[in-house]
Amino acid sequence: MKLQFGRFDLTLTRTWRIASGLSGAGTNTYGVVLVELSDAQARSGVGEAASTTRYAQPVEVIEAFLREVDASRLSFDDIAGSMKYLDTVAAGNDAAKCGINIALLDGATKAAKVPIYDHFKLGFTEGKHVTSFSIGIDTPDVIREKVREAGHYPVLKLKVGSPDDRANFTALREAAPTKPVRVDANEAWTTKEEALRNIEWLHAHGNIQFIEQPMPATSSRADMAWLKERSPLLLFADESYHHASDIEVAAECFHGVNVKLVKTGGISGAYEALQTARQRGLKTMIGCMIETSVLISAAAHLAELTDHLDIDGNILINNDPYVGCTAENGIISFATAPEKFGLRVKAR
Numbered sequence: 001m002k003l004q005f006g007r008f009d010l011t012l013t014r015t016w017r018i019a020s021g022l023s024g025a026g027t028n029t030y031g032v033v034l035v036e037l038s039d040a041q042a043r044s045g046v047g048e049a050a051s052t053t054r055y056a057q058p059v060e061v062i063e064a065f066l067r068e069v070d071a072s073r074l075s076f077d078d079i080a081g082s083m084k085y086l087d088t089v090a091a092g093n094d095a096a097k098c099g100i101n102i103a104l105l106d107g108a109t110k111a112a113k114v115p116i117y118d119h120f121k122l123g124f125t126e127g128k129h130v131t132s133f134s135i136g137i138d139t140p141d142v143i144r145e146k147v148r149e150a151g152h153y154p155v156l157k158l159k160v161g162s163p164d165d166r167a168n169f170t171a172l173r174e175a176a177p178t179k180p181v182r183v184d185a186n187e188a189w190t191t192k193e194e195a196l197r198n199i200e201w202l203h204a205h206g207n208i209q210f211i212e213q214p215m216p217a218t219s220s221r222a223d224m225a226w227l228k229e230r231s232p233l234l235l236f237a238d239e240s241y242h243h244a245s246d247i248e249v250a251a252e253c254f255h256g257v258n259v260k261l262v263k264t265g266g267i268s269g270a271y272e273a274l275q276t277a278r279q280r281g282l283k284t285m286i287g288c289m290i291e292t293s294v295l296i297s298a299a300a301h302l303a304e305l306t307d308h309l310d311i312d313g314n315i316l317i318n319n320d321p322y323v324g325c326t327a328e329n330g331i332i333s334f335a336t337a338p339e340k341f342g343l344r345v346k347a348r
């Protein structure tokens with residue numbers, strides 16, 4: 001097996017800011033690592049590792065891990081064994097492991113002539129799966145403009161956690177008075193009382209689907225459970241739910257989970273994290289980072305295991321090097337995907 005990888009800088013159409021990066025000016029480029037695996041039988045697959053500052057996995061860390069990987073230990077015929085080997089290279093590093101996991105599944109399922117969603121016996125129903133469109137933290141004027149531009153997306157996700165949250169939400173409502181909105185606090189509200197006050201205010205202003213990660217993942221379980229008990233809106237764990245093994249905290253403190261492939265170490269881990277959450281009666285969604293159509297399509301293959309999708313990372317950029325599933329009017333579709341099997345993506 002041969003492993004190749006390289007950095008690719010995605011350029012954002014609009015400056016991107018969330019609660020954890022409020023001190024900076026926001027970001028206009030975002031680094032990812034594209035991964036390719038190929039073997040002697042001419043099988044090949046592509047993958048992607050999106051970088052994340054929140055989980056201390058910038059491009060440099062991802063590349064350093066990938067350089068340590070002995071590609072002869074990876075096999076399209078043994079994905080579980082290959083992932084076990086990666087865990088012996090180093091713990092953590094889920095973004096880098098995600099890149100390899102996607103490439104392994106792409107290669108294996110292309111060779112088997114099935115799409116990844118059929119490999120997992122999930123199928124994919126066209127016309128059913130809708131992604132939200134994310135609005136980052138900004139000034140009320142820019143928020144109003146962004147919300148108008150996003151008029152064709154049926155669901156919005158507003159990032160909060162700045163001193164201007166209420167003015168920003170009011171601006172959103174001026175541009176989209178009744179549209180369903182989900183709100184992502186990215187751990188911004190530091191006490192349970194502050195979180196509850198903000199959630200009650202948002203609830204009073206109508207048509208909010210749910211709140212993502214109101215408090216820091218390091219908050220006490222007792223505080224998060226206190227909030228769950230009183231919150232008038234459903235709470236989804238993002239920073240508090242990485243792997244299926246985090247299910248106890250999620251079940252006690254949240255109503256649902258936001259699964260991301262860079263947190264689970266790829267599609268295999270995400271399948272497990274979603275199934276585990278569903279078995280515990282939690283709502284599920286898949287989220288994303290700023291990423292190309294490789295990671296977005298990888299997430300879309302698991303759509304049948306979710307109640308909600310937030311896979312708009314490739315819509316926020318203007319130099320996507322891949323074509324895969326589409327998101328016309330927010331509806332995720334493989335109808336025009338350039339490949340019939342595997343991940344169903346192709347380089348532009």
Ligand SMILES: [Mg+2]
Nearest residue numbers: 184186212238
């Ligand atoms: Mg989130």
